[in-house]
Amino acid sequence: MNEIIYRSLLNTLLYLSPSFNVPKVLTFHGISNSRTNRNELSKEVFENFIEYLIQRKFEFYKVSDYFEIIKNPNAVCLTFDDGSFSNYLLGKDYLKPKNVQATFFIPTIIFDKIKGDKIANNYENGCMKEFHVKELYNLGFEIGGHSHYHKLLSELDQNDLIQDIRMCKTILENIICSEINSFAYPYGQRNSYSKLTHEVIKEIGFKFICTQNSTEKKNNNFVIPRIGIDGRDDFNIILKKMKGKGILLNYLLNRKTVHNA
Secondary structure, three states: OOHHHHHHHHHHHHHHOOOOOOOEEEEEOOEOOOOOOOOOEOHHHHHHHHHHHHHOOOEEEOHHHHHHOOOOOOEEEEEEEOOEHHHHHHHHHHHOOOOOOOEEEEOHHHHOOOOOOHHHHHHHOOEOOHHHHHHHHHOOOEEEEOOOOOOOHHHOOHHHHHHHHHHHHHHHHHHHOOOOOEEEOOOOOHHHOOHHHHHHHHHHOOOEEEEOOOOOOOOOOOEEEOEEOOOOOOHHHHHHHHOOOOHHHHHHHHOOOOOOO
16 A cells, blocks of 8 residues: 555544554564665664653553553553564564563564575574573563464464474474463454363463454453554554553554564
């Protein structure tokens, strides 16, 4: 979609949308001034947004705190998907000094060194190494699972699904020497999960699971809806999304889009 049309449509519908007084769980990917793909948000835009939240006394939590803060409209959960090296730098050099909490969802394929593996080679450059993940955990951030191969989990048969999720959890727990409780679906839209995927992830031992479907019904203490932040979003759009405006629009714009999530 043309960026001018995207922004015009988004701003119009965000303005017409209602607000919802619940904690907001926001999904980011890379934060960088290089902006090498559509998911990377400008560092300047991100930092301006965080400064705005800090000045207005918003409170930052881990995803695993979500159901304990469900009635706190000033609560925000920042989440970062895919294990970008820029996320490591952001956590260590920017978020930690400001006492801003966050959850980092890691697809463990980024640690795979098998030569000739197209997926592994694609992820290898520009991603965290094991010791980066360990350092983030030691700094007090939450580490969550994001599958191993970063595939559409709803398309896997049950055996492959179990193997993928279990591998992710085992690798991450071995790295941080602690239990991993939170999981975020790759892509996360309605076509990326099912009743079976929910059941398998829960049986393997995850206590919380994030979708990218911001209209997800909040009828249990397991599934957490997130609001996706696009690399094209500016400060005003992010702020409106965070306040709950345009949740339905956010869902409609992203539900059929498969990208690095």
